[in-house]
Amino acid sequence: MTLDTAERCSGVKLRGAFMADAPSIERIEAAAFANPNERFPIARIRALLANPRARSIVAESGGNSVGWCVALVRAHANWRSGRVYSLAVDPAMGGLGIGRTLVTTTLDSLASEGVERVYLEARASNTAALSLYTSIGFGVVEPLPDYYGAGIDGVRMRRLPMLGTIPDR
Numbered sequence: 001m002t003l004d005t006a007e008r009c010s011g012v013k014l015r016g017a018f019m020a021d022a023p024s025i026e027r028i029e030a031a032a033f034a035n036p037n038e039r040f041p042i043a044r045i046r047a048l049l050a051n052p053r054a055r056s057i058v059a060e061s062g063g064n065s066v067g068w069c070v071a072l073v074r075a076h077a078n079w080r081s082g083r084v085y086s087l088a089v090d091p092a093m094g095g096l097g098i099g100r101t102l103v104t105t106t107l108d109s110l111a112s113e114g115v116e117r118v119y120l121e122a123r124a125s126n127t128a129a130l131s132l133y134t135s136i137g138f139g140v141v142e143p144l145p146d147y148y149g150a151g152i153d154g155v156r157m158r159r160l161p162m163l164g165t166i167p168d169r
């Protein structure tokens with residue numbers, strides 16, 4: 001039987017992130033990203049948690065934080081864009097649907113405040129992330145050579161929630 005995301009995620013709760021979550025988030029980032037150039041140090045995490053443009057959520061299981069997602073909202077003249085800035089799940093809890101739930105919940109939240117299109121960057125060789133993002137409507141719009149260090153390329157991806165219904169920007 002194939003379990004859907006909600007079933008696989010049972011026992012996992014999502015909530016908004018607080019400043020007190022910074023050490024847990026740092027631990028998740030360190031466990032999830034082997035390359036230091038891909039993860040945030042705690043000072044950056046604290047700055048994000050304090051940023052009024054940031055939308056941050058954590059996933060909790062058994063009282064422990066096991067994943068997080070943060071996106072930034074940017075206001076343009078008469079539209080808004082979003083950028084998924086980080087998504088990370090504790091590898092011990094990987095493959096349970098937590099990453100998908102974190103990012104789709106974030107995208108729903110951005111859409112509810114009028115964000116038309118969402119961007120993100122990912123390592124070009126990160127097959128798990130690229131597979132997840134592609135499955136929810138992101139497409140590669142730009143290669144980013146050496147983005148994560150010498151010889152470690154990235155890609156910029158974009159998701160258009162209402163493809164074809166808004167002018168190109």
Ligand SMILES: CC(C)(COP(=O)(O)OP(=O)(O)OC[C@H]1O[C@@H](n2cnc3c(N)ncnc32)[C@H](O)[C@@H]1OP(=O)(O)O)[C@@H](O)C(=O)NCCC(=O)NCCS
Binds near residue numbers: 090094100126
């Ligand atoms: C990418 C990441 C967030 C996925 O989180 P997760 O909770 O393990 O993923 P989910 O269980 O929600 O799976 C969602 C999709 O991700 C992809 N995926 C997850 N693990 C995968 C793996 N080991 N190999 C290939 N694809 C994988 C699949 O497309 C999967 O969909 P499916 O279950 O329908 O096949 C997690 O692996 C992680 O934290 N990786 C390190 C940090 C990172 O790369 N963040 C993204 C940076 S841009």
